[in-house]
Amino acid sequence: MRKVKVSTYIVEKFGDDPVTNQTVINWINQGKIQGVKEGGMWFVLINGTPAANDVSYLVDLLEASD
Numbered sequence: 001m002r003k004v005k006v007s008t009y010i011v012e013k014f015g016d017d018p019v020t021n022q023t024v025i026n027w028i029n030q031g032k033i034q035g036v037k038e039g040g041m042w043f044v045l046i047n048g049t050p051a052a053n054d055v056s057y058l059v060d061l062l063e064a065s066d
Contacts, residue, residue, distance in 0.1 A: 001047040003036070009044040014058060032061055 004012070006024045025042050028035035034045040 001034075001045050003043045003045055006035075006042045006044060009046070018058065019062075027061060032064060 006021045010019060010021070010024060021042075024033070024044065025035075027033045028042065028044065034047070036043050036045065
């Protein structure tokens with residue numbers, strides 16, 4: 001399992017930052033993705049999540065927030 005900063009996760013998974021850091025932190029808090037807070041910084045734990053720029057993955061995450 002790889003631990004990356006939230007901003008790195010956004011760039012790797014969604015390209016041109018279509019979501020904010022706070023959105024990703026909310027997904028972590030809601031259990032939609034795995035992550036941890038260490039020393040005031042949030043990290044996403046990457047383990048087999050969909051490939052970068054997977055639009056359907058982003059749509060699923062956004063629709064689940066309704």
